[in-house]
Amino acid sequence: MSFVTCDLCDDNADIVSVVTGFNWFSFGGRSAFGGEIVTVKCFEDNSQVKAHLGTDGKGKVLVVDGGGSLRNALIGDMIAENAVKNGWEGVIIYGACRDVDALGTLDLGVVTLGCVPIKSVRRDEGQLNIDIHFGGVTFRPGEYVYADNNGIITAPKALL
Template identity: 80%
Template structure:
């Protein structure tokens, strides 16, 4: 996928919302990615993240509302490898990741607030494909998200 979010904002100003007020870090092997949104809402429990990324994700990006927690990683190398095998374009987590050196080698976008070496607890909690909000934006399943080193934007329709 070849795009720059700045150009998409310029060309589609009336169609995009920009995620603001958060400091994102890119950890995956792709610095730019986009696709149709699936969502997970969870807190320090990556059970639903793991389950969702184990399903076919061609052309999709998983948006995870992890409550902004940096205490437990919601994705690491094994879950990300599974996502690559299942065709996911990327994962955006309002929370943390781990295994950052391994993530950088994978053909997937991974953007989070930060990293921590502590794995997630697994209690089977979390919700799939519900609206989630952070950074001044509400993400609806089925919308489109685009992310690169300039930022993250969301639109109701595909822009590319």
């Protein structure tokens, strides 16, 4: 998938929304990725992140509302490797990741607010496929998200 979010914004200014207010970091091996939105809302518990990335993700991006916490990583190398095996395009986490050197070797987009070496707690908590909101944007399951080094945008329909 080859695109630049700047061009997608220029060509679709009437329908795109731009995530603002944060400095995002790209840790995955893919610097540009996009696809259909699948959501998880959780706080310092990656049980549902792990479960979702263990399913078929062809053409999809998991968007995680981790409450902006940088205290516990919601994805690391093992979960990310599983996401690659299951065909996910990428993961966007309003929270933290870990194992950043390993993440950079994987064919997966991983964009987060930062990294921390502390693993997630596991309480089997979290909500799946609900509307989530951060960065001035509502992420709706079934809509589309695109991310690259310029930023993150959403659209109600596929742009590519």
